[in-house]
Structures are given as structure tokens and as C-alpha cells.
Amino acid sequence: MVLYYSSNIVDPPVTIYMGKDKFENDDLITYGFPEDICAHVYVRLQPGQTWLDIPQAVVEDCAQLVKANSIEGNKKNGITVIYTPWDNLKKTPGMETGQVTFHNNKKVKRVFVDKRINEVVNRLNKTKVEKFPDLRLERIQREKxxxxxxxxxxxxxxxxxxxxxxxxxxxxxxxxxxxxxxxxKSNWRETEVEDINEAEEDFM
Structure with missing residues (x-):
């Protein structure tokens, strides 16, 4: 199951989603879209947009969702949430389920969350929808x-x-x-005009 939220503080609203558990998050890592951003939760921007286009307000919404849905993070203040483009996620053999690293550490940004803001979390929770998408099929259709x-x-x-x-x-x-x-056409005369009157008549 995947949980979908709508960050409607921007226009058009941006979709934020996350797996119900770490196993579903592994599928989200596998079948992401090029414009997706991972911030422990996922953000789906418009086609053609990059992670540099994500509004700061949406980043803050993501950070609040991460804190609210983390057992450890929800217990303490002052946590840091990192985010990166989906294609920068790196999954290597031997990694635990849901665990990732990055191809390029320079393409990783951080946002500090001082404390949980219930107003933000409640606003996002009102938009929550539970779905059971075929992520592989969605990816195939997108590639087409x-x-x-x-x-x-x-x-x-x-x-x-x-x-x-x-x-x-x-x-x-x-x-x-x-x-x-x-x-x-040429203005050259084959014969010289001797009479000035004739020249004037020609000119007129």
C-alpha cells in the first residue's frame, strides 16, 4: 500500500507519497519517475522539472511528514531530513530493505526540522489517500x-x-x-549626345 498526500500550499498542488513500510519503499526506489525526489518520503513534480524546482514550502511539508511518521524522529526535536533526486538513489547488493545510498553526494540537500508543526501535519493528513498501485505498470506506461x-x-x-x-x-x-x-539594363549610351537640348529631352 502507498500513502498519497497533496501539498496544496502551492499551485498546482504537488503529490507527496510514501510506502506503508520499508518493503514498499524498496518498490518506490525501483519504479520512480525521472522528476521524483526522495526525502524519506517521495515528491512527484511535473514532467520536465528537476529537484532544483521543488518549492521550499513543499520541502518543509515533506520534512514535517517525515518527522511525524518516524517513530524516533517524532519523539525528539531538531532532526535533519535529507533529499535528493530519485535517480541519485543507489541500491547495492547486501543493503537492508529500504536502505539506500547515493551516486553523487553533491546532489544531496538537507533541511533542519526544529519541531513538529501540527498545523502542517494535520493539513497534509486531511489529503491522505491509501492506494494499491501497480508501480511496475505505471513505470512502463510512463516510459511509453x-x-x-x-x-x-x-x-x-x-x-x-x-x-x-x-x-x-x-x-x-x-x-x-x-x-x-x-x-x-545599362545606362550607357552608344552615341554621345551633342545637343544639350536633346540630352535634356531624354532626361525629361
Missing amino acids: IDRKNARLDEFAEKEKARILSEEKKRAEKEINDMFDPSQM
Whole structure:
């Protein structure tokens, strides 16, 4: 079972979720999305967003949920909650269930939680929904969408390049036509005009 919360202090609201226990948290580690952030609980941002886009208010909501749902953390004040992009999580053989480390420690941030704020925890608990998702299927469906979007982006880039190429060819043709010798006229006179009046008449 997975518990879903909505951090609605931002617009649009952001989904925060966590496994009921450490075994389900292992599945969440395996089947996360590229825009997911792990802060002991998980945050699902919008596609294309990164962990640097997470609003500070959402970080604080996550920290309060972590404290409230931790037996040890809920008993004491002054705890530190770390968060990192989902793809920075590293699971190695021999690790205990629910335990992880990181690929890059530079992509880890910390937030200090002085004490539990019941107003925040109660607000989040009012949005809590329990679900039994097929995480593997959700991941497969997401990958299909990503591949489709990648093909559409590739097609759009090719179409853009084709249009630019055609515009360049048209511009080059227009320039070449301007300098076509058969279309040019000269002001040179084959004979000199002896009479100034004739020259003036020609001019007029």
C-alpha cells in the first residue's frame, strides 16, 4: 500500500507519497519517475522539472511528514531530513530493505526540522489517500509516454530544419535572380549626345 498526500500550499498542488513500510519503499526506489525526489518520503513534480524546482514550502511539508511518521524522529526535536533526486538513489547488493545510498553526494540537500508543526501535519493528513498501485505498470506506461514524446520532439526538430532549409534556398534564389545578367539594363549610351537640348529631352 502507498500513502498519497497533496501539498496544496502551492499551485498546482504537488503529490507527496510514501510506502506503508520499508518493503514498499524498496518498490518506490525501483519504479520512480525521472522528476521524483526522495526525502524519506517521495515528491512527484511535473514532467520536465528537476529537484532544483521543488518549492521550499513543499520541502518543509515533506520534512514535517517525515518527522511525524518516524517513530524516533517524532519523539525528539531538531532532526535533519535529507533529499535528493530519485535517480541519485543507489541500491547495492547486501543493503537492508529500504536502505539506500547515493551516486553523487553533491546532489544531496538537507533541511533542519526544529519541531513538529501540527498545523502542517494535520493539513497534509486531511489529503491522505491509501492506494494499491501497480508501480511496475505505471513505470512502463510512463516510459511509453516518454518514448512517444521523444519521437514527437525529433519529428518537430526535423520539420523545423526542413522549413529553415527551404527558406534559405528561397532567399538565395531571390538574391541570384536580382543579379541575373539577362534581367539587367545599362545606362550607357552608344552615341554621345551633342545637343544639350536633346540630352535634356531624354532626361525629361
